[in-house]
Amino acid sequence: MNFGSRSALRLAPLRAAPPLSRLVTANTLSSVGDGARFAALPLLAAAVTHDVFWVSVVAAAGRAAWLPAPLIGTLVDRMAARRSMVGADLARCALLAVLTAITVVGWVPVTLLVLLAFLCGIAEVFFDSAAQAVVPRLAADQQLERTNARIIGAQITGTGFIGPPLGAALWTVGEPWPFAVDAFTFLASALLLRGLPACAPGERAERGTAGLLRGTWAGLRLLGGDRVLRRLMVVVAVLGVGQQAVYAVLVVYVEGELGLPSWGYGLMLVAAALGSLSGARTAARTVHRLGTARSLVVSVTVSALTYLVVAVMPWWPLVALMLAGNSAAVVLWNVCTVSLRQRLAPPDMLGRVTSGYRLAAWGTMPVGAALGGVLAGRVGPGAPWATAGLLLLACLPLLRAVPSAPSRRADAPGGDAATDETAGG
DSSP, X not given: OXXXXXXXXXXXXXXXXXXXXXXXXXXXXXXXXXXXXXXXXXXXXXXXXXXXXXXXXXXXXXXXXXXXXXXXXXXXXXXXXXXXXXXXXXXXXHHHHHHHHHHHHTOOOHHHHHHHHHHHHHHHHHHHHHHHHHHHHHSOGGGHHHHHHHHHHHHHIXXXXXXXXXXXXXXXXXXXXXXXXXXXXXXXXXXXXXXXXXXXXXXXXXXXXXXXXHHHHHHHHHHHHSHHHHHHHHHHHHHHHHHHHHHTTHHHHHHHTSOOOTHXXXXXXXXXXXXXXXXXXXXXXXXXXXXXXXXXXXXXXXXXXXHHHHHXXXXXXXXXXXXXXXXXXXXXXXXHHHHXXXXXXXXXXXXXXXXXXXXXXXXXXXXXXXXXXXXXXXXXXTHHHHHHHHHHHHHGGGGGGSBSSOOOOOXXXXXXXXXXXXXXX
């Protein structure tokens, strides 16, 4: 198929085929429900128990589901993508229906909340891995950045702007309502996704535990063996450490160092969310203009500089502006790296590559949160910001391996991805 010249592609609007529109709309719906649940679940946990430890465990249970992500990625590679996504949505719908029911009857043991949060997280890993794996089958190579930006923008809108206030409002109406709405959004998402084309499973491998483990090891070996993917994993791990080092102590920083009242923390979160949305709207144009390699360098550089500016100039309007800029840069990074993985990974291993990469991103976040608390307490309130900025600047040489104009890998069922090793930037 002839997609025309590169300059024409920059100006051409995204021709979103119905399957892509369904995928974006499904992400929007479920993200709104997720945002409502994220706002209401801590309120429910705090109402059930006054033990701060258990409240934090409920909050952490969903993220802990990313620990078995490489195994889940292998299962995703062996299933039809539509089946994985619809099944994950229906599973979350059922789990949220159970949560709604126990909230109605008033019997809500905190251990059950932990289990439901963890199982919802497992289903989320299935869905996210399959959703990223299916995009290259629905979008032209030149449209990957724009398609991924649309999906990320939909998720940001749902979880950052619409869902949380909706969840808080529904909680005041009645405790079960946020979870009932979330269950409905997953059901609606599943119904939409049934209209996707039935893509065949990418891999037909040996069954059993041994085959699952060998398939998982093959995915991890690919991540570790490909120079570009390996370096991106290192950088995203550092990015996760730096981001959590800052955000883990942000509420204390805002009230203590900036001297703002309690609404100041919410103001900073709104500024960050607006920055993320702006980044989603501009990421595709940035990549088409600068190329992938330069866009990644810009993303990491801007992120580092925003942290360093806050470290030396703790003035609240500037901090809000820097958080917005930082969030936009992080979204640019996400759009670039998602598209890179979709191009560089063999199609039958994209689920494993996605889940393994995201494990590196999410797995380092607790380390960053702990580091931020230690630095703020022992060195000073600006130390987490300065550390995050310096760590990111140290990562810039790793981006020299990123191809300036990668092309999609669509051949071999395994092994190292063939890439253009031309350094960009």
